């Protein structure tokens with residue numbers, strides 16, 4: 001099906017969900033704003049612009065200021081703010097596939113845009129400029145409405161899943177080039193360039209800053225350095241691409257011939273257990289169960305290779321997997337890399353916190369069809385987390401000689417994007433990488 005056809009039903013779904021959310025929250029309409037530019041303090045430079053996710057959920061129109069007015073029973077009104085400008089490009093819109101879903105206007109400034117919004121009844125404002133909206137403060141980003149919009153974001157339409165798949169296809173192209181560059185001895189900076197070159201975008205068009213970590217830097221979970229030294233033994237690369245505002249989030253770990261064979265065996269085992277975890281995704285299963293299974297599988301992997309003296313549930317119960325796998329197994333994916341609502345208890349709100357032992361788990365909901373997640377187990381050698389185990393009662397449960405031998409390899413993470421479908425799942429990443 002074409003983007004236009006899928007998009008038409010996406011907008012119908014948005015309108016339907018918005019009408020229910022507005023009614024439940026007691027509003028007659030809402031204005032969603034694309035966002036305001038952010039200028040750095042004491043500077044004349046703006047931060048790279050990021051569209052408000054609520055706006056992207058409706059339309060992949062770039063740039064700040066634009067207004068979207070949603071009212072029950074009415075075609076959505078989209079006002080594009082396109083100033084006459086010779087400093088920055090204000091490209092003509094052309095005829096994008098999404099245009100006919102809207103009553104569309106183009107104006108030269110934000111004041112004129114607001115004049116086109118005919119508010120009737122109680123109107124909510126969603127965006128980062130409540131003061132500029134002229135709407136009463138209590139109607140700006142009202143919790144009762146925002147929670148429902150966040151809740152709805154978890155259920156992807158066919159259009160959104162197609163966008164996410166396209167984003168993983170672009171991301172996979174980047175990963176293939178990055179791997180090649182690594183195997184030819186490329187530095188972090190060269191591998192980063194190989195990735196963006198193959199995706200065909202600029203850095204600011206990526207869904208998040210690239211993580212390109214050679215060797216020990218793989219043990220820094222959000223490492224953003226770009227060193228120029230070449231010929232690493234391990235590459236941990238966590239990079240995604242965007243399509244119509246939807247981002248992929250993909251991690252791979254590769255080794256060169258100079259990597260320790262024990263580390264290569266661990267990597268092979270991680271790849272296998274990551275596939276098994278992806279295959280657990282199905283409607284009805286609490287997402288937490290995948291996280292718990294990951295800990296058991298990682299314990300068994302570390303035990304099999306002699307790094308832990310015990311495996312399975314016993315090792316997990318003793319807290320021995322914590323230092324090796326100190327992040328959540330994954331998160332919702334959508335217009336935000338860590339998409340909203342992962343811990344939300346119900347449409348109207350409420351939080352389901354993760355268990356105390358897993359404070360970083362971002363998703364505690366029970367899996368439902370059309371939800372899209374990442375599955376990203378990891379094993380790292382992070383001295384800060386291992387240090388408390390070096391002394392004390394549990395020290396004999398870990399083979400420190402092996403830990404110290406592997407520490408310079410950093411870590412392993414393997415991450416795919418997976419959509420839950422009735423009775424199972426579809427892995428959006430593996431077919432392309």
Ligand SMILES: [Mn+2]
Nearest residue numbers: 249374376415
């Ligand atoms: Mn991720």
